[in-house]
Amino acid sequence: MNISEKINLTGTSPEERSPEDRSMAIRESLRNAIIDRRLAPGTKLSESEVGSLFDVSRTVARAALQMLAFEGLVKTERNRGAFVSNPSPEEARQIFASRRLIEPGIVAAAVERITPEDIVQFRRQLDEEGRYLNERGPAARRAEIKASGDFHLMLASVAGNVILQRFMDELVARSSLVIALYGRSGVSSCGHSEHTAVLDALEKGDGARAAKLMIHHIDHIEADLDLQVKQGLGLKDALSPI
Amino acid sequence: MNISEKINLTGTSPEERSPEDRSMAIRESLRNAIIDRRLAPGTKLSESEVGSLFDVSRTVARAALQMLAFEGLVKTERNRGAFVSNPSPEEARQIFASRRLIEPGIVAAAVERITPEDIVQFRRQLDEEGRYLNERGPAARRAEIKASGDFHLMLASVAGNVILQRFMDELVARSSLVIALYGRSGVSSCGHSEHTAVLDALEKGDGARAAKLMIHHIDHIEADLDLQVKQGLGLKDALSPI
DNA sequence: AATGGCAAGATTGCATACGATTTGCCCATT
DNA sequence: AATGGGCAAATCGTATGCAATCTTGCCATT
Numbered sequence: 001m002n003i004s005e006k007i008n009l010t011g012t013s014p015e016e017r018s019p020e021d022r023s024m025a026i027r028e029s030l031r032n033a034i035i036d037r038r039l040a041p042g043t044k045l046s047e048s049e050v051g052s053l054f055d056v057s058r059t060v061a062r063a064a065l066q067m068l069a070f071e072g073l074v075k076t077e078r079n080r081g082a083f084v085s086n087p088s089p090e091e092a093r094q095i096f097a098s099r100r101l102i103e104p105g106i107v108a109a110a111v112e113r114i115t116p117e118d119i120v121q122f123r124r125q126l127d128e129e130g131r132y133l134n135e136r137g138p139a140a141r142r143a144e145i146k147a148s149g150d151f152h153l154m155l156a157s158v159a160g161n162v163i164l165q166r167f168m169d170e171l172v173a174r175s176s177l178v179i180a181l182y183g184r185s186g187v188s189s190c191g192h193s194e195h196t197a198v199l200d201a202l203e204k205g206d207g208a209r210a211a212k213l214m215i216h217h218i219d220h221i222e223a224d225l226d227l228q229v230k231q232g233l234g235l236k237d238a239l240s241p242i
Numbered sequence: 243m244n245i246s247e248k249i250n251l252t253g254t255s256p257e258e259r260s261p262e263d264r265s266m267a268i269r270e271s272l273r274n275a276i277i278d279r280r281l282a283p284g285t286k287l288s289e290s291e292v293g294s295l296f297d298v299s300r301t302v303a304r305a306a307l308q309m310l311a312f313e314g315l316v317k318t319e320r321n322r323g324a325f326v327s328n329p330s331p332e333e334a335r336q337i338f339a340s341r342r343l344i345e346p347g348i349v350a351a352a353v354e355r356i357t358p359e360d361i362v363q364f365r366r367q368l369d370e371e372g373r374y375l376n377e378r379g380p381a382a383r384r385a386e387i388k389a390s391g392d393f394h395l396m397l398a399s400v401a402g403n404v405i406l407q408r409f410m411d412e413l414v415a416r417s418s419l420v421i422a423l424y425g426r427s428g429v430s431s432c433g434h435s436e437h438t439a440v441l442d443a444l445e446k447g448d449g450a451r452a453a454k455l456m457i458h459h460i461d462h463i464e465a466d467l468d469l470q471v472k473q474g475l476g477l478k479d480a481l482s483p484i
Numbered sequence: 485a486a487t488g489g490c491a492a493g494a495t496t497g498c499a500t501a502c503g504a505t506t507t508g509c510c511c512a513t514t
Numbered sequence: 515a516a517t518g519g520g521c522a523a524a525t526c527g528t529a530t531g532c533a534a535t536c537t538t539g540c541c542a543t544t
Contacts, residue, residue: 021320046524057499066309067308067312070312078526079525079526094406097351098409101343101406163314164336164340167340289496290496299529301527302528302529320497
């Protein structure tokens with residue numbers, strides 16, 4: 001159960017490139033590992049292990065884990081440690097309910113501010129997304145989930161509200177976890193075309209249509225999930241079946 | 243500039259009542275102090291000072307400050323320390339834009355789940371709010387801001403989405419800061435009646451009306467702000483006035 | 485008198501050490 | 515053989531120490 005191979009240490013930080021917060025770099029690295037499933041839900045992230053992996057003390061490893069706990073990607077249990085989050089179906093529903101609420105607003109804001117350069121950027125992103133769609137294997141699948149999330153994050157970035165952007169950051173990351181856990185089919189084979197449709201509407205300046213498409217898109221993602229209580233194992237639930 | 247008097251140490255934690263995370267208790271205490279202005283924006287919160295105030299080491303004080311930084315209530319500068327946030331007008335606008343987006347959704351969810359007991363609780367809360375409205379002095383003013391925020395948080399709680407609840411927690415807290423900084427008149431003398439109106443609509447099950455009232459309410463709060471760059475003090479702005 | 489540099493003080497960043505708590509294993513007892 | 519107690523290993527929670535960095539006041543120089 002060595003997590004060392006799962007984490008792309010050099011992926012986010014070429015080396016000691018940033019003299020700034022190292023805990024932030026560790027957070028980024030772990031975040032990426034979590035959202036594209038190199039670290040499975042439930043995996044234990046011990047402070048010492050993370051610390052030695054990134055060659056820092058427990059202090060800074062702990063700070064990174066605290067940040068991840070704050071954004072809901074890991075859960076910490078006192079005196080037991082930190083574990084990659086294992087979102088419950090209820091949590092999953094709430095995540096998507098939040099997205100259904102926020103993303104139309106983001107789309108509406110984005111349509112006011114999007115530039116032709118942004119459009120070009122988006123097309124490039126969608127191309128990459130489509131490329132992964134046609135590849136096989138878990139690596140391509142992971143990359144696809146990641147790219148799909150990036151589309152939504154780019155949208156939030158264009159919308160220009162840093163607070164909503166941070167909320168979306170969290171929601172997209174947690175969505176990735178949920179899809180990894182409860183996803184039924186191949187992620188969102190329809191997702192790519194839906195992204196394209198949203199972008200097309202944005203390009204035409206049709207915010208209302210883009211927002212509607214976005215809601216449908218989110219609905220489709222959630223509909224692809226199998227949110228049964230199969231993973232109920234909560235014991236608390238098991239003990240009070242009535 | 244001793245902050246010790248500003249913090250109600252016993253307010254949130256009677257003593258060592260919680261054997262659990264002390265940093266969480268410190269965060270709560272500082273949070274309360276910030277959102278009702280006992281700690282003014284810009285105030286420095288040094289690790290050692292906070293630590294000795296709560297009789298803990300810098301380690302746990304630091305953890306509390308990190309959490310506050312994460313929710314935007316304090317800003318940390320590397321090698322300089324943590325300071326109570328001084329939201330810019332732009333930040334303020336984004337905070338209220340976010341609330342305009344999220345709160346109608348919360349209201350819509352709340353109308354589906356609100357119980358008669360909740361209504362009673364809300365009435366009690368509104369009574370207390372009204373009481374502060376008729377009192378004079380900064381203490382009553384602070385209590386009024388707090389109580390006003392609590393109304394929105396109760397709503398989020400009733401809505402039953404813990405993620406949105408946490409977002410609102412952050413947004414309400416930051417709003418308090420913004421109102422403290424840019425508030426023009428007496429907070430929201432109209433706010434109380436508007437809260438009542440929202441609740442009335444909720445009680446009648448008229449979610450659409452409640453949502454509309456909520457948007458107006460938020461608009462009114464924001465309209466009461468003086469979001470000029472008077473506090474621009476950024477120097478960077480002052481130097482490039484064109 | 486104003487400016488520039490320097491050194492002392494203060495504060496954070498980080499690592500490490502020690503105590504506390506939990507977990508799992510082993511063995512004794514029934 | 516199953517159960518219960520207790521010990522040992524592992525891990526977390528917290529305090530503290532040291533180095534790095536920033537601030538500030540002082541002094542020399544112009």
